[in-house]
Structure formats: structure tokens, C-alpha cells
Amino acid sequence: MWPFKRMPKAPRSAPVFLTNTLSGKKEVFVPLKPGVVTLYSCGPTVYSTQHIGNMRGAVFADLVARLLLQNKYHVRRVINITDVGHLTGDNEGDADQGEDRMEKGARLEGLSAHDLAERYTKEYLEDIRKLNVTIDDILFPRATQYIAEQIEMVKVLEKKGHTYRIHDGVYFDTSTFPKYGELGGIPLEYLKNGSAADVHDRIALSGHARIKENKEKRNPADFALWKSSPLGSRRQQEWSSPWGRGFPGWHIECSAMSKALLGETIDIHTGGIEHIPVHHNNEIAQSESASEKQFVRYWMHQAHLTMGSEKISKSIGNTVYVSDIIERGYHPLALRYFFLQASYHSSLSFSWEALAASNEALNRLWRIARELKSETKGVSAESDASDEIRRILRDDLATPKALALLWETVRDDELSPKVRLGVLLAADEVLGLSLSEPPSFSRVSQSIPADVQTLVDEREAARSARDFARADELRIHIENRGYTVEDSPTGVVIVKK
Ligand SMILES: [Zn+2]
Structure with missing residues (x-):
């Protein structure tokens, strides 16, 4: 049974516009089935605490879902939990190499991979809940619960001639998928010639990614579907398969789980822009080669969160977590407010000063909401101002514009308190800043001696x-x-x- 909590009425006629990475353009959103939207988002690898860069992704996907709900769509959502197969080299472009992050994390923390996953999944859910991400309507499947589906998909790809075997596993032959690399407009010659650095530069990544050459691969962009357990050693997490003992590649889990839970063609897939060149192009190659149907109708990507000009990274040592924000006496929703100030297309630079300003602004909004609620008994849900704010949000989630109009409206004494409260609540359906039930909160939560x-x-x-x-x-x-x-x-x- 799908965990729907809210059953919206018939769809509105007003169109929602979203930027689709496939076309690089803003398009009118039309779901495959009228009134119902399937939405898949790449989730965390649960080997450690997720930093605020990962939180931007979770808030972005939540905004997309809330926008669709406001416009009376059913939203069926999945966020995967990666608890196997994501290798230390995968994000650095050292594709299919390195140690499994879960096995490494388990070793470092003296836990089983299962307990490590439990611990950091729970923490992730707690953190995103603090940021008002509506998690009750989302399914959070774990990769290890879908091993059979992943093996099945690799078998289909093998049968259709898209795979080959080398000493460390089964690989996808990208030359069998002529559209390979199309997402994000990455020229094929970059992928064919193996310079992922060029590809990553094109989307302004600060990392120096480079696909290391694996001499046995037929094409540099080919990637692992199934990795064999190293000879003579046992992994904590491994399964038998038609290709021997091993574990699934990182990319196949998203293809297999989205198919199992949302179907072969899904409406929207979200993720960070860093996933465009490799992970998402690989998902498309696997899913479409297996199903011979379009995999995703609308790809949506959020830009980076940085620390100054640097990317947030454990190795640089500049990570910030939700717990740090709370410890410093800020409300976690100040981070959400901070995210909303930028378009999801813009990279955003975090600083404690900016967070303090967001915290202050949010407290002011809460104060205004409390005052308006005490001044008036009713709410005017429909007004020109609330229509305008809904229209702005339907225009590709223009949250900075929506916030600006919100401030302008709540300060406009010519408007009645009922109308102003109505605007606040209409905006909050998508913005998710607890404006309908403002918490009382002061900046410094700890008592100072x-x-x-x-x-x-x-x-x-x-x-x-x-x-x-x-x-x-x-x-x-x-x-x-x-x-x-x-x-x-x-x-x-x-x-x-
Ligand atoms: Zn994914």
C-alpha cells in the first residue's frame, strides 16, 4: 500500500514550468498519467553523516514535490539509500575503483555494514525532517533490499548484448547505446576519449575528475554493473550471482529500484549537477537499454553548495552538519531559508554570517505570522497576491522571487491581515518554513553562564x-x-x- 497521506483534488489547469536538463530548457510539465507524478531522487550513501551540501539536494527534491502537491498532483516519491557498491573512487572519476564506502566505514567505526547503514540512515532521516522535508510520503528503499532486481536487470542487459566480462566484473558497453552521454549535452568524444576532467569542467565542478584507464575496458566510459568479490577475500556484503560472488555497481541500484517502485518510465528524477556526466548518463544507458523505453521525462538538477569558493568535502575538512547549526544556536530551518534565497540553478556559498542573517529573517517572519494570526480569525486563501506567489513558484520554483514578494506583501499595510496571512500560508505550502505554526525560538538556544x-x-x-x-x-x-x-x-x- 502506498503511504499517501494527502489525496489532492482534480489537477488545476495552470501549467507548471520546470527546467529539464535533457533539453536544457524550461518546459511545461506534463506527467505521463494525468494527475499523478512519479519522482525519484538520488539519495545518500549511508557511511557517514550527511553534510549540508547533501541537505540542499533533499530540500530541493522536497520543494519539487511540494510544488506539485500545491498544484493538485499526486506525488509518488522514492529516495534510495545506498548501502552497498558506492566505491571511494566513484565520485572522483576514478570510476569503478577503490574500496566500497560502506565496507570502509564499517571497518573504521568497528560496526557491521548493516549497523553502519542503520545508524546513518536514521540520522539522515532525522536531519531532513528537521529541515521540514515531508518524509511521510516517501519510500526509502535500500540497495541491499533490491539485489535480486539488480541481478535481473544485469541479466536482461547481458541477454540484449550490452555487457561484457573482465577480470573484476561485468561491464556495460557504452558503444552499444548510441545516445550515451546525451544528458547535459556532454560531447561524446569527451566520454569516448576518457577525459572526464573536461566533462566535469563543463559543468564548473571544482574537482579534478579523471577516469583512470582500465586496460581491459572496451571504452573508457564503460562502467561496472556487477563487481566480483576480490579473489581470496570475503566482503561483509556479497551475494552469489550468475557471474560469481560479488556486489552490484553503484549505478544499477537507481535503475533497478526506480523500475521496481515507480515503473520503467518515470516523470521526474532529481539529483545534484555533479551526477550528470557519469551517474545519470549511466542510469539512462542501463534503464533504456533494458526497457527500450524512455527512462526519465524530466531531469532536474540542483547546483552546488560551496564553502567560499571550495567544494564541501571531508578531505578539505570544511564540512558543516545540521547538528553544528543547532549547536551554534540557530534553528535548522534557517538553513532551509538560506537555500531558498538562491535559485536551484545557482551555486550557493555557505557562511555562518549568511546563516545568521537567514536565522534573523526567519524569526522576523515567524513573529509577523504570529501577529497576523492573533489579529485575525480567518484567512483569505484567494487573493491577487497569493495567486501571484503561486504563479512565481510554478515558474520553475523561483524561490528568491517568491520570498521577495512575500516580504513585500506582509509589510503592506494596505492589505488586510486576512489577505496577508493567506499569502504567507500559500507561500509556505511550497517553501516549508513552518509559517503556519511558527515555533518560538531565540537565536542562542544554550544558556550562557x-x-x-x-x-x-x-x-x-x-x-x-x-x-x-x-x-x-x-x-x-x-x-x-x-x-x-x-x-x-x-x-x-x-x-x-
Ligand atoms: Zn542515482
Whole structure:
């Protein structure tokens, strides 16, 4: 039984526009079946905590789903949980090489791969729930629960002549799929000649990806469908198959699970732009070669979240997690607000100052929502302003424009409180900022000891008197007591170290 919680009425006639990576253009969205949308999103590899870059992907997919719900579509959603087969080399372009992230993570943490997956899946769900991602209507299948379906798909591909075997597994022969590399407009010669760096540069990736040459592969872009367990060793997670003991390649899980849960052709597939050149082109090659039907009608990709000009990466050591945001005294929804300020097409640079400003703005919106609710009993759901905000959102999820209009409207004294509240609620159906039930929240959630507070007050006084030497001295005293001081544009933030 599908876990539908909301059963919308008949579809509206107003069109929804989405940018489709397949055409590179904004298109009118028309689902395969009237009124019902199938939506698949590439999910996390659960070997460690997911950072805020991954959170941008989860919030983006949530916005797409909420937009469709607002426009009266049924939305059937899947986010896969990768708990096997994603190798350390896969994201660096060192395709099909390296250690399985789950096996490596399990070894480092002294857990079984199963327990590691349990732990980080639970954490991921808790984190995205804190960001108001509506998770009740989503299915979260795990790759290890769909091994039979993955083997089945590789068998079909083998039967149709799309595969070959080499010493470490079964590979997809990309020369058998003439459309290979079409998504994202990647010229075929790049993929054929094996310089993934050129491909990645084209979509402004900062990484230096390069497909390492595997001499046995027929074409550099060929990829593993089934990897054999290394000779003489046993993996924690391995299965028998027609090709011997081993485990599925990373790409086949998305093809197999989307087919099993949503059908051979799905309406929308979302993911980060870093997945366009390899992972998503591989998904298309596998699914369409097996089914001989179109795999995805609308591909949608969100741009990167960066730290300054750098990508967020564990190896650089600049990762930020939802738990860090809460620990520093911000509401997790401040991160969602921060994401909404940029179009999903734009890369976005995270800073604590920007987050503090988002936190401040969101608190102001909550205050306004509370005031409007106490001023008026009813809500005017329909008004020119709420129509306009719905129209802006239908135009390829233009969240920065929607936020701007929202601010303009809630400050407009010419409009009645009922209308202003109506606009707030209409916007929030998609934005998901808890404007209908604003939480009460102050910026610093931890209580600060009295002696630290006295030092903070003294420092503030010194700063106002422009006695910066004294202010610096007081900062050191505060830090010696285990707290850091951050001067954000919206005031001072005190955080326990
Ligand atoms: Zn995927």
C-alpha cells in the first residue's frame, strides 16, 4: 500500500514550468498519467553523516514535490539509500575503483555494514525532517533490499548484448547505446576519449575528475554493473550471482529500484549537477537499454553548495552538519531559508554570517505570522497576491522571487491581515518554513553562564566605545571560558566551543 497521506483534488489547469536538463530548457510539465507524478531522487550513501551540501539536494527534491502537491498532483516519491557498491573512487572519476564506502566505514567505526547503514540512515532521516522535508510520503528503499532486481536487470542487459566480462566484473558497453552521454549535452568524444576532467569542467565542478584507464575496458566510459568479490577475500556484503560472488555497481541500484517502485518510465528524477556526466548518463544507458523505453521525462538538477569558493568535502575538512547549526544556536530551518534565497540553478556559498542573517529573517517572519494570526480569525486563501506567489513558484520554483514578494506583501499595510496571512500560508505550502505554526525560538538556544554573559556585555560596551583593544582582551577571556564570539551582521552570537 502506498503511504499517501494527502489525496489532492482534480489537477488545476495552470501549467507548471520546470527546467529539464535533457533539453536544457524550461518546459511545461506534463506527467505521463494525468494527475499523478512519479519522482525519484538520488539519495545518500549511508557511511557517514550527511553534510549540508547533501541537505540542499533533499530540500530541493522536497520543494519539487511540494510544488506539485500545491498544484493538485499526486506525488509518488522514492529516495534510495545506498548501502552497498558506492566505491571511494566513484565520485572522483576514478570510476569503478577503490574500496566500497560502506565496507570502509564499517571497518573504521568497528560496526557491521548493516549497523553502519542503520545508524546513518536514521540520522539522515532525522536531519531532513528537521529541515521540514515531508518524509511521510516517501519510500526509502535500500540497495541491499533490491539485489535480486539488480541481478535481473544485469541479466536482461547481458541477454540484449550490452555487457561484457573482465577480470573484476561485468561491464556495460557504452558503444552499444548510441545516445550515451546525451544528458547535459556532454560531447561524446569527451566520454569516448576518457577525459572526464573536461566533462566535469563543463559543468564548473571544482574537482579534478579523471577516469583512470582500465586496460581491459572496451571504452573508457564503460562502467561496472556487477563487481566480483576480490579473489581470496570475503566482503561483509556479497551475494552469489550468475557471474560469481560479488556486489552490484553503484549505478544499477537507481535503475533497478526506480523500475521496481515507480515503473520503467518515470516523470521526474532529481539529483545534484555533479551526477550528470557519469551517474545519470549511466542510469539512462542501463534503464533504456533494458526497457527500450524512455527512462526519465524530466531531469532536474540542483547546483552546488560551496564553502567560499571550495567544494564541501571531508578531505578539505570544511564540512558543516545540521547538528553544528543547532549547536551554534540557530534553528535548522534557517538553513532551509538560506537555500531558498538562491535559485536551484545557482551555486550557493555557505557562511555562518549568511546563516545568521537567514536565522534573523526567519524569526522576523515567524513573529509577523504570529501577529497576523492573533489579529485575525480567518484567512483569505484567494487573493491577487497569493495567486501571484503561486504563479512565481510554478515558474520553475523561483524561490528568491517568491520570498521577495512575500516580504513585500506582509509589510503592506494596505492589505488586510486576512489577505496577508493567506499569502504567507500559500507561500509556505511550497517553501516549508513552518509559517503556519511558527515555533518560538531565540537565536542562542544554550544558556550562557552569568560570568560569560557579563564578559559579553562588557565587550559590547567596549566595542560601542570603540575601545577595540579592550574588546579583544575580553574576547580572549570569553574564549578561555569555553565560548566563541562571532560578530554577525545581525548581532553577536555566542557559541559553546
Ligand atoms: Zn542515482
